Amino acid sequence: ATGFIDRRNLNIGAKRECVMKVTMGDDAIIANMVRRRRLGSRCFGPAFTLAALAQAACGGDASTSDTSTDTRTADDGVDGVDGVDVAEVTDTKDETDTAQRDGDDAGPDAVTLAYAPCSTDVRVGVFKVLLAEGYTAVEGRVATGVVPSAVREETDREAGCRLLEGRTLFCDPTCASGKTCDVGGQCIDYPTAKSVGQVTVNGLTVALAMTPTSTGSYTNGATSIPHPGFGDGDVVSLAAPGDVLPGFALEGRGVAPLVVTQAEASLVRGQALGIDWTPGVNASARVRFVLDLAHHGGIAASVECEGVDDDGHFEIPARLVDALIDIGVAGFPTLTLTRRTADSATITPGCVELSVEHEVVVPVVVPGVTSCVSDEECPDGQTCQFDLTCG
Numbered sequence: 081a082t083g084f085i086d087r088r089n090l091n092i093g094a095k096r097e098c099v100m101k102v103t104m105g106d107d108a109i110i111a112n113m114v115r116r117r118r119l120g121s122r123c124f125g126p127a128f129t130l131a132a133l134a135q136a137a138c139g140g141d142a143s144t145s146d147t148s149t150d151t152r153t154a155d156d157g158v159d160g161v162d163g164v165d166v167a168e169v170t171d172t173k174d175e176t177d178t179a180q181r182d183g184d185d186a187g188p189d190a191v192t193l194a195y196a197p198c199s200t201d202v203r204v205g206v207f208k209v210l211l212a213e214g215y216t217a218v219e220g221r222v223a224t225g226v227v228p229s230a231v232r233e234e235t236d237r238e239a240g241c242r243l244l245e246g247r248t249l250f251c252d253p254t255c256a257s258g259k260t261c262d263v264g265g266q267c268i269d270y271p272t273a274k275s276v277g278q279v280t281v282n283g284l285t286v287a288l289a290m291t292p293t294s295t296g297s298y299t300n301g302a303t304s305i306p307h308p309g310f311g312d313g314d315v316v317s318l319a320a321p322g323d324v325l326p327g328f329a330l331e332g333r334g335v336a337p338l339v340v341t342q343a344e345a346s347l348v349r350g351q352a353l354g355i356d357w358t359p360g361v362n363a364s365a366r367v368r369f370v371l372d373l374a375h376h377g378g379i380a381a382s383v384e385c386e387g388v389d390d391d392g393h394f395e396i397p398a399r400l401v402d403a404l405i406d407i408g409v410a411g412f413p414t415l416t417l418t419r420r421t422a423d424s425a426t427i428t429p430g431c432v433e434l435s436v437e438h439e440v441v442v443p444v445v446v447p448g449v450t451s452c453v454s455d456e457e458c459p460d461g462q463t464c465q466f467d468l469t470c471g
Contacts, residue, residue, distance in 0.1 A: 193333050193364040195387055197422035198431035201231050204271070205432035207298070207318055209281070209309070209332060210439075216309030218281055218288060221297040222325050225271035225429050228262045232380065238397040240388065241369070243404065246380025271429075273297055276320035276327060283316035283334075284309045310334030310436070313362050318434050328425040332436035333364040338419040339440075345415045346445040347373075349402055352395040353415070355442070359392035360419060370416040371396060373446065377410025377467035390419060411451035411468025413444040 198206075207220030232244035251261035259267040273296030281288040285306040290298045310316060314334035321327045339358040347353060353371065369385040383400045420437035450470040455463045458470035465471045 193331060193421055193423065195366050195422055196424050198424045198433040202226065202430045203433060204430035207434045209316055209436040211308055211335065211337060214307065216305040216307045218300045219298065221273040222276050222432055223271040223273050227271055228260065236400060236403060238400055241383055241385040241396055241400055243400050244382050244384055274324040276325050277323040279318065279320045281318050283314055312336040316436050325429060326427040328427055328432050330423045330425055330434035332423055332434050333362060333421045335362055335365045335419045335421060335436055335438050336360055338417055338438050340417060340442055344443045344445055347401060347405065349405065350398055352398045353401050354395045355415065356393050357417065360390035364421045365390050365419050368418040368420065369394065369396065371404060373404055373413040374408040374410040376412055377408055379408040379410065381407045409446050409449050413446055415442045415444050
């Protein structure tokens with residue numbers, strides 16, 4: 081079942097701060113936030129976790145059902161859908177890692193770190209070092225397995241970009257509480273976050289030592305990180321000794337803030353979607369693109385481009401843009417750009433990733449689509465629909 085919180089209940093005085101949609105599906109409870117007048121900004125700080133919202137909204141753990149279509153985004157951590165073809169971006173990782181790490185003492189800019197993200201079909205954990213607007217934060221978790229519905233299906237690809245669509249998984253009978261449906265139609269234990277011991281992070285403006293919360297997640301929490309927490313090219317290291325799940329060590333490089341040189345991106349059928357930004361100088365950093373046109377309509381589809389050179393210009397192929405439009409468009413479509421470095425390690429359940437990143441969300445203009453959070457924002461004779469479009 082899918083429920084949308086009544087917009088009228090979100091008024092605070094005369095100011096409407098956020099629009100939230102809470103979806104109770106097969107595998108998760110998803111919260112999507114849009115700040116009015118400032119598209120793409122988060123309505124809550126880094127300490128506001130998805131697990132906390134789920135508990136507050138539904139009074140318990142994620143429910144299960146017999147079908148599921150994934151609606152999560154890359155921001156959702158372990159269960160994200162930033163589909164990566166690791167073969168394209170990490171084929172030299174095994175050959176270069178040792179030599180690169182041996183040179184770290186030479187300074188932060190002396191050694192280039194291989195770009196080695198996890199593929200979502202094996203990714204069980206993500207730690208992020210986030211350079212955000214006004215603060216730096218660290219967050220992450222490692223789970224006992226991959227949530228099947230979190231892995232989208234690739235239905236097309238071109239020029240390093242992939243069209244990804246959510247899969248519908250069916251189990252009969254319906255999976256019991258604590259179970260979820262896998263791709264083979266069998267109920268399996270729902271993957272849960274577990275402790276990997278005290279996680280330490282070095283190379284920031286303050287050293288961190290994080291212990292897991294009651295839900296198994298990690299955050300800098302009570303430790304404030306002087307902002308910005310790192311400089312461009314700084315070596316950032318993360319180590320977990322292991323506990324319930326095995327330990328690992330990962331490395332990243334600090335990245336400079338990504339500056340996009342256009343206020344919005346406009347889609348035109350039959351044309352590639354071009355985007356420009358100020359090029360970076362960090363040889364370890366790449367840029368990831370996620371074009372999502374119908375997140376607020378509950379449609380699980382996106383075009384995602386991973387490991388793009390940080391040279392200041394990129395174009396998402398017209399054929400993939402048109403295919404995404406055909407799947408569906410909802411209110412407040414976005415193009416998310418993330419400048420980041422990515423390292424990964426394999427442990428018993430799967431792949432764990434460290435991403436040191438800065439993200440920018442660019443509003444997308446789709447001809448014929450007017451986004452809204454209230455009827456007052458729609459043309460005469462139209463009202464704001466459940467998918468945040470006027471109609």
